Amino acid sequence: MSKGLFLVFAIALLWSCQPKETKWAGQAPAKRVSTLTRPIQYQLKKTFDLGNGIFLSNEFDGARLNGVALTGENEVTVLITPENTPVNASPWYAFKIWSTTSKDIDLKITYNEGVGHRYYPKLSADGKNWTKVDSTVYIADTASIANGEQPKFCSFSLSLSPDTTWVSAQELIVSKDINKWAAGLAEKEYVSMAELAKSKEGRTINYLQIGNPDSKKMLMVLSRQHPPEITGWLAMQAFIERICTDDELSEKFRNEYNIFLVPCVNPDGVDNGHWRHGAGGIDLNRDWDDFNQPETRAVNKFMKSKVADGSKFYFAVDFHSTQHDIYYTVAPELKGNMPGLVPKVLTAMGEEIPGYDPNIDPSSVDELRISSTLSIFHEFKAETVTFEVGDDTPRDFIEKKGKLTAENLMKIMLED
Ligand SMILES: [Zn+2]
The missing domain is CATH 2.60.40.3120 (Immunoglobulin-like)
Known part of the structure; x- marks a missing residue:
C-alpha cells in the first residue's frame, strides 16, 4: 500500500471512530x-x-x-x-x-x-x-x-x-439582483419599496414595507451585512416570500403587523466582492453600538423614527451564513416585547422537519451589544435572532427552513 493510500485509510478509520455528531458550539462572542x-x-x-x-x-x-x-x-x-x-x-x-x-x-x-x-x-x-x-x-x-x-x-x-x-464561491447575487427581486415583490398591493439611505459609495439601500403600515406592531428583517453570505440571503428570501403568500395565515398576519425588510444592508461590499466589510473597511456587524458607518447608522435611525409614535418592534431577524446552521438568540433571562417568542418559533419549525433539531445558541446576559440582533434587542426590546445558514446546506432545505420559520412565526405571533 502506498504511503498516500495508507494515509487515506488512516483518516477514514479515525473519522469513523468519531463520536456521533454533536451540536456545533458556534462562534466565540464578538469582541x-x-x-x-x-x-x-x-x-x-x-x-x-x-x-x-x-x-x-x-x-x-x-x-x-x-x-x-x-x-x-x-x-x-x-x-x-x-x-x-x-x-x-x-x-x-x-x-x-x-x-x-x-x-x-x-x-x-x-x-x-x-x-x-x-x-x-x-x-x-x-x-x-x-x-x-x-x-x-x-x-x-x-x-x-x-x-x-x-x-x-x-x-x-x-x-x-x-x-x-x-x-x-457561491451563487452570484449582487445589489441589482436584490433590487430586482425587491421591486418584483413591491408590485403586490401590500408591499412598498423606498430608499432607506445611501451607502458610503452612494448606492441605494432600499427597504420594503410589508403588511399593515398603520399597525403599531412591527418586525425588522435584515440581510447581507456580510457580502458572501448567500445561504443566509436564500433563507431570507424564502422567509419573506412566505409572508407575502396569498393565503389566510399570511393575510391575517399582514393585517395585524407591519413588517420592514432591508434586503441588502451592505451593497458596497456585495458589489465590490468583499469578503466581509463595507466600503468603510469595517465589519458592519460590529458597529451596532458606535454606529460609525452610514449603513448601520441608517438602519438604527430608521428604527428609532418608527418607534417615536409608540409603535413597537416585536421581532427582528438578521440572516447570515457560517460553517453550519445555527441560531444565535439573546439570553433567555432577558425579556423583550414578546418573551419566549424566538425559541418557541425555532422549536416549532424544527418539529415540522423530521430528524432536524435546530442548534439554538443563546448569548450570555452581558454579551456586548455590538452586533445587530443584540443591539436591536437592547434598544428596541424586539425578540431577536441571528439566523445563520451553513455554507453547504442544500438549497432546497434552506428554502424549507426559511418558509417554515415564517409560517411558525406568523402562527405564534397571531396567538399572543
Ligand atoms: Zn455574517
Whole structure:
C-alpha cells in the first residue's frame, strides 16, 4: 500500500471512530473593535490576458480576482485577497474565464498568506444558474488537511472554450439582483419599496414595507451585512416570500403587523466582492453600538423614527451564513416585547422537519451589544435572532427552513 493510500485509510478509520455528531458550539462572542473608517484596497478591474489564448476577467459586480498567472503548461493559478485586514477568513472569489480555442486546464485558487480556503467552487455559463464543480475533478490541498490544518488552496480541472465560464464561491447575487427581486415583490398591493439611505459609495439601500403600515406592531428583517453570505440571503428570501403568500395565515398576519425588510444592508461590499466589510473597511456587524458607518447608522435611525409614535418592534431577524446552521438568540433571562417568542418559533419549525433539531445558541446576559440582533434587542426590546445558514446546506432545505420559520412565526405571533 502506498504511503498516500495508507494515509487515506488512516483518516477514514479515525473519522469513523468519531463520536456521533454533536451540536456545533458556534462562534466565540464578538469582541469590541474600532469601527472607525479604514481604507480598503480596490481590485484592478480588467481582462487578464495570459498570452496563450486564455483570458480571465473581474469586470462585473461581485467579482473578486486579484491576480492570475500561468503556472504550468495547462495550469492557471489565481490569487484572491481581501479588501483590507484584519478580516474574518471568508475568502470570496468570483471571475470569468474563457479561451480562444477549446482546452482543458487545471485551475488553482490561492489566497494571501495564512488564509484558508472556505467555499466549494461553483460554475455557471450565464452568471445566474450554478452547479458545483464535479467532486471527481476537485482537490482541496490534501497536505494541509492531513496536517489538521485548513486547506490553503483548491484546484480542479476545467474545460475552456470561447464561451465564458463563470467561477464563483457561491451563487452570484449582487445589489441589482436584490433590487430586482425587491421591486418584483413591491408590485403586490401590500408591499412598498423606498430608499432607506445611501451607502458610503452612494448606492441605494432600499427597504420594503410589508403588511399593515398603520399597525403599531412591527418586525425588522435584515440581510447581507456580510457580502458572501448567500445561504443566509436564500433563507431570507424564502422567509419573506412566505409572508407575502396569498393565503389566510399570511393575510391575517399582514393585517395585524407591519413588517420592514432591508434586503441588502451592505451593497458596497456585495458589489465590490468583499469578503466581509463595507466600503468603510469595517465589519458592519460590529458597529451596532458606535454606529460609525452610514449603513448601520441608517438602519438604527430608521428604527428609532418608527418607534417615536409608540409603535413597537416585536421581532427582528438578521440572516447570515457560517460553517453550519445555527441560531444565535439573546439570553433567555432577558425579556423583550414578546418573551419566549424566538425559541418557541425555532422549536416549532424544527418539529415540522423530521430528524432536524435546530442548534439554538443563546448569548450570555452581558454579551456586548455590538452586533445587530443584540443591539436591536437592547434598544428596541424586539425578540431577536441571528439566523445563520451553513455554507453547504442544500438549497432546497434552506428554502424549507426559511418558509417554515415564517409560517411558525406568523402562527405564534397571531396567538399572543
Ligand atoms: Zn455574517
